[in-house]
Amino acid sequence: MNRSVDTELTRQALASSTLSHGLGILGDRWTVQVMLGTFTGLKRFEQWQQGLGIPRHTLAERLRSLSALGLLEPRPYQQRPLRHSYHPSAKALAMYPQVLMMWAWERRWGQGGVNLPAALLHRRCGHRLTPKLACRACGADADITRMRLQLAPVEALLQTKPRPTRAPRIPAAAAGQPSLGLRVDRWSLLIVTAVVLGCHHFDELSQVLGIGPSVLARRLEGMVESALLRCEADRSDGRRRIYRLTAASRDLLGYIVCLSHWASRHHLHQPSSIIPTHSCGHVFEPQVVCSHCREEVQARDVLPDAEPDSSRRANADQGVPA
Numbered sequence: 001m002n003r004s005v006d007t008e009l010t011r012q013a014l015a016s017s018t019l020s021h022g023l024g025i026l027g028d029r030w031t032v033q034v035m036l037g038t039f040t041g042l043k044r045f046e047q048w049q050q051g052l053g054i055p056r057h058t059l060a061e062r063l064r065s066l067s068a069l070g071l072l073e074p075r076p077y078q079q080r081p082l083r084h085s086y087h088p089s090a091k092a093l094a095m096y097p098q099v100l101m102m103w104a105w106e107r108r109w110g111q112g113g114v115n116l117p118a119a120l121l122h123r124r125c126g127h128r129l130t131p132k133l134a135c136r137a138c139g140a141d142a143d144i145t146r147m148r149l150q151l152a153p154v155e156a157l158l159q160t161k162p163r164p165t166r167a168p169r170i171p172a173a174a175a176g177q178p179s180l181g182l183r184v185d186r187w188s189l190l191i192v193t194a195v196v197l198g199c200h201h202f203d204e205l206s207q208v209l210g211i212g213p214s215v216l217a218r219r220l221e222g223m224v225e226s227a228l229l230r231c232e233a234d235r236s237d238g239r240r241r242i243y244r245l246t247a248a249s250r251d252l253l254g255y256i257v258c259l260s261h262w263a264s265r266h267h268l269h270q271p272s273s274i275i276p277t278h279s280c281g282h283v284f285e286p287q288v289v290c291s292h293c294r295e296e297v298q299a300r301d302v303l304p305d306a307e308p309d310s311s312r313r314a315n316a317d318q319g320v321p322a
Ligand SMILES: [Zn+2]
Pocket: 135, 136, 137, 138, 139, 140, 278, 279, 280, 281, 282
């Protein structure tokens, strides 16, 4: 049974969401890679260039635009010729929760080829950590699919279009390059969010996201193929299909919530149009805690730890479905 969705309210909430606007600057694969690099200690042009295999002009452009966005702070380290190193700003460090959520997702569901540490060591407690999304008010683990979601479109963001990513389309030849979230792009995150908001039918998704039928059909098909959605016949109307989240796409919600929160607080300075309330009764504010000691995880307290055997065990412990 499908409860009816207020498609106009949902359309406005999605169009003015801090997720949609936040992804406008971070949805591009190379941008995400460069930002991830800063959290693994990369600071100089050559380090990114060699580590990621990113074309030089693309890297130069990304470093410029990330500096203009206030995410990287260039500091000269050599005068002749002038060279800069790039350091994460406070605004960038505030992205760490979503970086941890992305790491956890890639470890669990990614298809390899991603340049990420195999395991993370929490220096505060000395244990391997699995990042856990928790409620800042009560400290309990959070599952966004069980929260009450209230929609309140944000006027200021309705009137501006999300800033389009500057990235040129990545040619097919680059598909084999290590890249984060090969299966996950801006649109798939917005489609997952629309499904969470109760849009399970093709026409609802088309309306709330403003995507034409042929493009939407292709996107949905791709998401079903890569197990981000499951598609079944509607029992009450055999001509319609219902789209539902899978375990992999439900797991993306931690990343989605952290990114929306960061974009709201640190980038757009506007409230979120999608307001989750936790079961403790407080408006849900995300924090990412260490699975072992339950302390909030800060970038400075985490070390990459590469030991494939035990990290595979850790993965198996999480109950990765076949
Ligand atoms: Zn709570």
